[in-house]
Amino acid sequence: MRYKKKLGNIGEEFTVKLLEDCGYTIMERNFWTRVGEIDIIARKDETLHFIEVKTRTRVDYGYPAEAVTEDKQRRMKKVAEIYMLQRHLNWRNVSFDVMELTANMIKNCI
Amino acid sequence: MFSKVNTAVCHGVTGITVTVETDIKSGLPNMSIVGLASTTVMESRERIKSAIINSGFDYPRGRITVNLTPSDLRKNGSAMDLPIAVGLLASTLYADAVRVREYGIIGALSLDGEVLGVDGVLPMAIGMMDSGIKKIIVPWANYNETALVNGAKVIPVNSLKECIERINSQDASYADIERSLADADIRKVSNPKGLDFADIKGQENAKRAISIAVAGRHGLLMIGSPGCGKTMLAQRIPGIMPQMSERELIETAIVYSASGRTNQSDSILIDRPFRSPHNTIGRAGLLGGGMYPVPGEITLAHNGVLFLDEVCEFDRENIESLRTPVEEKYITHFRGGEQYIFPCNFQLIMAANPCKCGYYGDPDRICKCSISQLEQYRRKLSGPMMDRIDIRVSMEKVAYKEISGKGDSCRSTEELKNDVARGIGFARSMGRMVFNADISDSDIRKYCHMDNEACKLMDGAYAALSLSPRSYNKILKVARTIADMDESEIIKKDHLAEALSYRLLNEINNS
Numbered sequence: 001m002r003y004k005k006k007l008g009n010i011g012e013e014f015t016v017k018l019l020e021d022c023g024y025t026i027m028e029r030n031f032w033t034r035v036g037e038i039d040i041i042a043r044k045d046e047t048l049h050f051i052e053v054k055t056r057t058r059v060d061y062g063y064p065a066e067a068v069t070e071d072k073q074r075r076m077k078k079v080a081e082i083y084m085l086q087r088h089l090n091w092r093n094v095s096f097d098v099m100e101l102t103a104n105m106i107k108n109c110i
Numbered sequence: 111m112f113s114k115v116n117t118a119v120c121h122g123v124t125g126i127t128v129t130v131e132t133d134i135k136s137g138l139p140n141m142s143i144v145g146l147a148s149t150t151v152m153e154s155r156e157r158i159k160s161a162i163i164n165s166g167f168d169y170p171r172g173r174i175t176v177n178l179t180p181s182d183l184r185k186n187g188s189a190m191d192l193p194i195a196v197g198l199l200a201s202t203l204y205a206d207a208v209r210v211r212e213y214g215i216i217g218a219l220s221l222d223g224e225v226l227g228v229d230g231v232l233p234m235a236i237g238m239m240d241s242g243i244k245k246i247i248v249p250w251a252n253y254n255e256t257a258l259v260n261g262a263k264v265i266p267v268n269s270l271k272e273c274i275e276r277i278n279s280q281d282a283s284y285a286d287i288e289r290s291l292a293d294a295d296i297r298k299v300s301n302p303k304g305l306d307f308a309d310i311k312g313q314e315n316a317k318r319a320i321s322i323a324v325a326g327r328h329g330l331l332m333i334g335s336p337g338c339g340k341t342m343l344a345q346r347i348p349g350i351m352p353q354m355s356e357r358e359l360i361e362t363a364i365v366y367s368a369s370g371r372t373n374q375s376d377s378i379l380i381d382r383p384f385r386s387p388h389n390t391i392g393r394a395g396l397l398g399g400g401m402y403p404v405p406g407e408i409t410l411a412h413n414g415v416l417f418l419d420e421v422c423e424f425d426r427e428n429i430e431s432l433r434t435p436v437e438e439k440y441i442t443h444f445r446g447g448e449q450y451i452f453p454c455n456f457q458l459i460m461a462a463n464p465c466k467c468g469y470y471g472d473p474d475r476i477c478k479c480s481i482s483q484l485e486q487y488r489r490k491l492s493g494p495m496m497d498r499i500d501i502r503v504s505m506e507k508v509a510y511k512e513i514s515g516k517g518d519s520c521r522s523t524e525e526l527k528n529d530v531a532r533g534i535g536f537a538r539s540m541g542r543m544v545f546n547a548d549i550s551d552s553d554i555r556k557y558c559h560m561d562n563e564a565c566k567l568m569d570g571a572y573a574a575l576s577l578s579p580r581s582y583n584k585i586l587k588v589a590r591t592i593a594d595m596d597e598s599e600i601i602k603k604d605h606l607a608e609a610l611s612y613r614l615l616n617e618i619n620n621s
Contacts, residue, residue: 063172073138
C-alpha cells in the first residue's frame with residue numbers, strides 16, 4: 001500500500017509541476033468528499049480542469065488511462081459538482097482530464 | 111485517423127453491402143459501435159482487441175467510433191469482426207486506407223488473429239458484387255462456395271495479418287483469377303448414396319404416379335399400410351428430377367450458405383435437396399423464423415423435395431400454414447419493421463397411413479380402429495391443404511412373388527428420369543415455361559385440349575364423382591402432364607382416365 005501511495009504522490013507532484021509550467025493555476029489538491037476524490041483541480045484561461053492522475057510502472061495490465069472506468073468517471077463528475085457548490089463557482093467551461101504517467105526509473109525515487 | 115471498409119450482412123437470404131466507418135479521436139480509451147448492431151457485433155470489440163494485439167499490431171489508444179452504414183439496417187453475425195479490425199488498422203495506418211476501399215471484407219476473428227469461417231458468405235459476396243465491389247476477401251473456410259459468384263476476384267485469407275499484407279501488397283497477381291462455376295469443387299456425381307427406384311420391388315403404379323408428379327410438379331400423396339415402401343420411394347425422388355440449372359444451383363446454395371449448412375468437406379450441393387422434417391416440427395422450423403429470421407424446412411427444400419412423412423401426425427395448423435407458401439413459391443417474414451423473403455419452390459410429397467392403426471383396407475390384417483377414429487383420421491386428410499394435392503395414390507402391400515422375383519418389370523431411376531425428362535421437354539417445346547401444376551386458370555383452356563372421347567368421359571365423370579370446378583381444373587392439369595409424357599398435343603381418353611384415377615381416392619373419401 002505504501003508503495004502504491006508513494007508512486008501516486010510522485011505522479012501527482014510531477015503533474016503539478018508540469019501544469020504550472022504550462023500556465024495552469026492549481027486551485028486544489030486531493031479534494032476529498034464521501035463520494036470520491038479528485039487529485040488536482042486547476043484552471044487555465046476560462047476553463048476549470050478536474051484532473052485524475054494515473055501512474056503505473058508497468059503496462060502489462062493495461063494502460064493507466066484504461067483504469068479510469070465509467071464508474072470512476074461518474075464519481076468524478078459528482079465530486080466536481082460538490083466542489084463547485086462549496087466554492088460557489090459557476091464556470092461555464094469545465095473539463096475532466098486524465099493525466100497518464102508511466103514511470104520506468106522508479107527504484108531510485110522511493 | 112478515419113477509414114472506410116466495405117463488408118456485407120446477410121439479411122435473410124440476401125446480402126446487403128455495409129460500410130464500416132472508423133474514426134479514432136484522442137480521449138479516454140473506449141470503443142463504441144453504432145448502427146443497429148446486435149449483441150454479437152457488440153461483443154466483437156473484445157475479439158478484435160485481442161486479435162489485433164496477438165497479431166503483433168498496436169491497438170489504437172483513444173476514443174474509437176465505429177459506424178455501420180446504412181445505419182437503419184439491423185446487423186447481426188460475427189462476419190463483421192474482420193472488417194472492423196481492418197478498419198481500425200487502416201485508421202492507424204497499418205493498412206493502406208485508400209486501397210482498402212476496393213475490397214469487400216468478410217470474416218470472423220478468433221482471439222489469436224485467425225480468420226474463421228462464417229455463415230452466408232455466398233449471398234454477402236453476391237450482394238457486394240451487385241454494388242460494384244469486385245475484390246472480396248473471405249475466410250479460407252468459405253472459399254469454395256464463392257465459386258458461384260461469377261466474375262468475383264476472391265482472396266481467401268487465414269489470419270488478420272495475412273489480410274493486411276494482401277491489402278498492402280503492390281503485387282496483385284493473387285487476385286487476378288475471377289471465380290466461375292467451372293473451378294468449383296462440385297460433387298460431380300449426382301445421387302451419391304446410390305439410391306435407385308429399382309431397389310423397390312412392385313409398387314409400379316406408385317412409381318408411375320411419382321414420375322407424373324415430378325414431370326408436372328404436382329403435389330403427391332401416397333397412402334399405404336406401414337412398410338409398403340412410401341418412405342423409400344420418396345427418398346429416391348430427387349434422383350429422377352432434372353439436373354439443376356445454374357440458376358437453381360446458385361439459389362439453393364444461397365439458402366444453404368445463409369443457414370450455415372455449407373459443409374466445406376462436402377463442397378457445393380449439386381443434388382436437389384431432399385427435406386423430410388419430423389412430424390413434431392414447430393411452425394418456425396417449418397416456415398422459417400427467429401429474431402433474425404433463418405430459413406425453415408420449406409426454404410431448405412427450395413428446388414428440391416419436401417417430404418412430409420406420416421402427414422396425419424403433423425399438427426394440423428402447421429400443414430395448413432403451408433397453403434400460401436405452396437401457392438406463392440415464397441414466404442415473407444416480418445421482424446422489427448423489416449421484410450425477409452425466402453424462396454420455397456419445392457415438390458411437395460406426402461405420405462400417410464390409411465388409418466390410425468395403418469391396416470384399413472389391408473387384405474390380410476384387421477384394422478382395429480373405431481368408426482370415430484377413422485373419421486377423425488380422414489378429416490385430417492381432407493380440407494383445404496389436401497385440395498392442393500393433385501395426385502393421390504393408394505399403395506397395396508407387395509406380394510412375396512414380387513419381392514423375390516428377379517425384377518424384370520421393375521422400373522429403375524434411369525427409366526423414370528427419362529419419362530420425366532420427356533414430359534418436361536415436350537411441355538417446353540410446346541411453349542409452356544411453367545410446370546403444369548402452375549398453369550393459371552385462364553391458360554388451362556389454351557393448353558388443355560381434349561379429344562371427343564375424352565370430353566365424353568369427363569362429362570360422365572363430372573356428374574358421377576360430383577367434381578368441383580377446382581378439381582376439374584386439377585384433373586385437366588394432371589391429364590396434360592400425362593399427355594406430355596406421351597408426347598401428345600391433345601389429351602386423349604387414356605390420359606384423362608389415368609388422371610381421374612389419381613383423384614378417386616379423395617372424391618370417394620369426401621362423399
